[in-house]
Amino acid sequence: MQPPPAADDDEPHVFWSQVARFQASLDAGRIERGGTLDPALLGQAADLGLFAVSLPAQYGGLDLGLWGACRLVSKLAEADRAVATSVGLHAGLGSRAITRFGSEALKARYLPAMAEGRIVGSFAATEPGAGSDLMAARTTGVLQDGKIRIDGEKCYVTNGGFAKVFTVLVKTPGIGGRRSHCLVCVPRDAPGVHVGPEEHKMGIRASSTVTVRFDAVMLPLDHVLKPEGEGMAQAHEVLQWGRTLMSAGCVGTARTALAMTLEHVQQRTQFGRTLSRFEAVQAQVAAMAAELAAMESLVEATARGADRGEPIARRSLESKVFCSEGAFSICDRALQLHGALGFIEDTGVARLLRDCRVTRIFEGANDVLLLHHGTALVSARGPDAPPAGERSPAIRGPALAGAEHDLAERVASLRSTFGVRVIHQQLRLQAVARADIALRAVGCLLQAVTEQGAASRDVASLAAQLLARRAQDALAQGEHDAQLQPSAAAVFDALTDEGDAVRGSALRSADGRNPPLASDSGVAS
């Protein structure tokens, strides 16, 4: 496994040593059992400057950029995912829009307190009737009496239980066109803001997730982020930070899963040998390490790219999908290798798995992001940029070149075969997206190895082989599934058209008996 990234020389070492102490003090089991984040714990994090990590220095922030924030979130996630989620949400979605698009007055009003952690930020975009489709948002902001009036409801609002400011995506037909949207900075104490009870979740149970309702909330127009009417584009931009930070959390969780697994397989004996002596165990642990190394490289490339001012729309999507699926896979392997112990909550392995499950869903469900990515690949003009890692031919091996060739051929084939109708080839689009993301991840890893030296060559070489195979498997699976789609559609139609029959069969299986026949219906009893 690669060691955690070291702090850059020009960064505050005191801060990182405090982060390490804070991390060591976190007891994930106790935090989860508490059900919410203890205000004292949040206060401690604030005192250490954790809420300042990404904010500009002129407002009291540490100005460590997206990469600094990612390192912080991954370190916290190694110990507890709920704390990492709350700090990461504040560093990204909760404050980024204000930093990027707020007026000077608005920034001066909120950012210093946000850097001190006295004000925690939150982001409210999802609505009950609109999940991944942000355009379907119904919460409105209308001009009234020289102010903006907000009405509507947002759900799954992370940090909402204790946040003091919300960045809210609203439809604003009167500002910048009938279909326009704005991001609006809404203080919690504004009249008409109603925060609902905490949701009971499968994982990251101590993090706050609530519904927030806005009933005729009236705010000065300077709370609308600039330029007005560009809210959808602004939301997508800050989501790039959010997705990258979430990916960093996945890296932290996966590191812990791997570390726990390594410890377990070297202690646990079976048939007179430790688990670590078994070939099948070694292969699984090595695959976990290879996947984690690729995740780390992808997140680092994304975050450092953002800090250099490069566009990260595509790479943040790749990070989000790859890291959320990678972390879940690594945690699942960890649980399996722990055997029955992994199923026992006290070991903490089950919590890792539960905590990272939601990352495949929130901030853009992976299924939808894969469709977007696949569509972008097929509709791209001209040849795609070559993956990173071209300078590592010795590590790349022939498998990677073969997978890249197969992907390019499949994309060209989809483009020429279906034209614009490719949008209805969802299984094939998701397949090329999966393959591309796997190859991009290994490209970042090879690039990092080239830059860092030979220390990680073995893990990079293994990752290249495994991910090349995964890319080719994804292409084959996508084609196979697409060919089976007529049968799948027929089964689906039967299930939905013959609901009564299906429910009848479900009843049979539920109690292990057939439903009563007409002759049995109460007459004999």
Next chain:
Amino acid sequence: MSNDEARNQRILELVREILEMDDDDVIELTHRMREDLGMDSLGSLELLSRLSEELRIDMEMEDAMAISTVADACAFVNRNYQEQHSAAATSS
């Protein structure tokens, strides 16, 4: 109403349907698909794909990606329709 105008009308209906627009939302030919209407690449391809099936025409992906405004979409669809249906009429 000319055939082109009828097709344009159908394009506007589909845009309205795909974007789930309210009845009083106005669509202008000059509106930009992404910036003014909020239609992303998936939405644009959904629009063109449905037109492709309804009108029985093929549309190249590369050309479709150059569409910016509603007027561009109308011109693109009408051009493809005329080219392909006149070619079909000639060959038959």
